[in-house]
Amino acid sequence: MAKGIMYIDGQRVPFDGEKNVLAVIRKAGIDMPTFCYYSELSTFGACRMCVVEDEKGKIDTSCSMEPRDGMRIRTNTARLLKHRRMILELMLASHNRDCTTCEKNGNCRLQELALQFGVRHVRFQDTRPHYEKDRSSPAIVRDPNKCILCGDCVRVCDEMQGMSILNFAHRGSELQVMPAFDRKLSETNCVSCGQCAAACPTGAITIRDEIGKAWRELYDPKKRVVFQIAPAVRVAVGEAFGLEPGTNAIDKLVSALKMMGADEVYDTNFGADLTVLEEAAEFLERLKKGGPFPMFTSCCPAWIKYLEKENPKYLKNVSTCKSPMEMFAAVLKDQYKAKDTEDGRTTYHIAIMPCTAKKMEAAREEFQHDGVPDVDLVLTTQEIITMIKESGIRFTELEGESPDLPFGMGTGAAVIFGTTGGVAEAVARRVVEDKSRNTLQAIQFSGIRGSDAIREVSLPVGDRILRIAVVHGLVNVKKLLEEIEAGTAYYDLVEVMTCKTGCVGGAGQPHGLQAIKNQRAGGLYEADRTALIKRSERNPIAVELLEGPIQGRTHELLHVHY
Secondary structure, eight states, rough: EEEEEEEEEEEEEEEOOOHHHHHHHHTHHHHHHHSSOOTTTTOOOOHHHHHETTSSSSEEEEGOOOOTOOOOSOOOOOHHHHHHHHHHHHHHHOOOOGGGOHHHHHHHHHHHHHHTTOOOOOOSSSOOOOOOOOOOSSSSEOGGOOOOOOOHHHIIIIIIOOOEEEEEOGGGGGGGEEEEEGGGGGGGTOOOOOOOHHHOSSSSSSEOOOOHHHHHHHHOOOOOEEEHHHHHHHGGGGGGOOOOOOOHHHHHHHHHHHHHSSOOOOOEEEHHHHHHHHHHHHHHHHHTTTTTOOOSSOOOHHHHHHHHHGGGGGGGGGGOOOOOHHHHHOOOOOOOOHHHHHHTTTEEEEEEESSSHHHHHHHHHEEEEEESSSSEEEEEEHHHHHHHHTTTTGGGOOOOOOOSSSOOOOHHHHHHGTTTTHHHHHHHHHHHHHHHHHHHHIIIOOOIISOEEEEEEEEEETTTTEEEEEEHHHHEEEEEHHHHTSSSSSOEEEEEEESTTGGGGGGGSSOOHHHHHHHHHHHHHHHHHHSSSOSSOOOHHHHHHTTTTTTOOOHHBBOOOO
């Protein structure tokens, strides 16, 4: 790693291992403008906003420059200011500027930098043709008229997920970002992970907005509107209101939902406990029967869609358990049938999720009964934040309120579902024979937690050693599958999360880089640490449900075959 001293705008700045001059500039306290620079991706150098000037007057992009000892650069000169303003003006000239009605209004990098650099007039005409919006995906909307060709979505899809759904097409003034052959997203192998929307700095790719539907149902007196809140949502929703990432704000969110008209608010942790109990039972049964192994977790809908599209031969290895969201929804609709008839109302179920792919999952035929979906609507964390702001609720001033019973009870094993390794750890807690505190700590420190792309753990269960793998990011999943196919790796259980860091890094969450995602994961682990009950089999409501009202119907309500 290179180290030395740079001189930035006359300021002496040491560097030690920073991968480019841009990182050193930001270390010096200067916020360099960028569009195409995304620290977790490869350097692209396309937008030219981060240009700097050296002592000889040469201009170059700081994102693609390696820091050198003794280097002297300036970040803010008359030439650079003129250059940046011209770039912004040209971008705006070929950009659909309906900012007031744009999904990204107030959260758009182009809008932000145009304001910062005082671009008040655009001298150039927009000569580009108008392109049709692509609304075919159940999770995201693509508007080519707002694309600034930064390439962030292209690199996220390729480098993080290995899917390469989006790419550049044509040349010069006709350059566009699109799926191959300009197909609709629904015609591609897109898994609806939404990470392209999370990376997009403008409104070119956004999450499908279904806020209007939610308000209509909340205002309908004939509907009983019931919410469930996913584990990862609680540690991210507060960020939009000034709380630190990782702050557990579920009690405030419950209060806000009740003020907005919710009849009941439950915790998806209850569904996660059901998932642990059913998945662990299935896993132990496979151990008796000798396979098929590895058994893959089934909580992530984008992962399931990936297998269906790209590698269907592994579908037999996927656990038959529904995701916690769908398990909870099936139980909820089943338990509310009699009450609906008695009250003359219809239960409308809304799930608040960190994940855009959950919108796709909720629409699948497998999760419908008599043509009615178990989850009527999925709202992302970002969408519920917008609704809270629309309501004028001062979120941070709310008195907290616990989720409703009986389905508001969850364990520490359930809450860690929201981060990579959490599902595997929860199942491990269930299947190990020694349930002591020391064993729980041994599992915790076994390497099952962390941020490494692929992690391997060996745990003793009975007279055998279980080999468990945890993987997040589809590009890493592909590597793991290749090793399994080649016979160079063997696992009994594999936890798969499509998004990096798991659900805390879902595309439906407020945008944040790795450090923020780690804080959110830390918030979930803290919730587990302070939980009264650590293991799913000790959730009395879940156990009573399985042994009582739905006994004999668990396969119908809690399991699915793809």
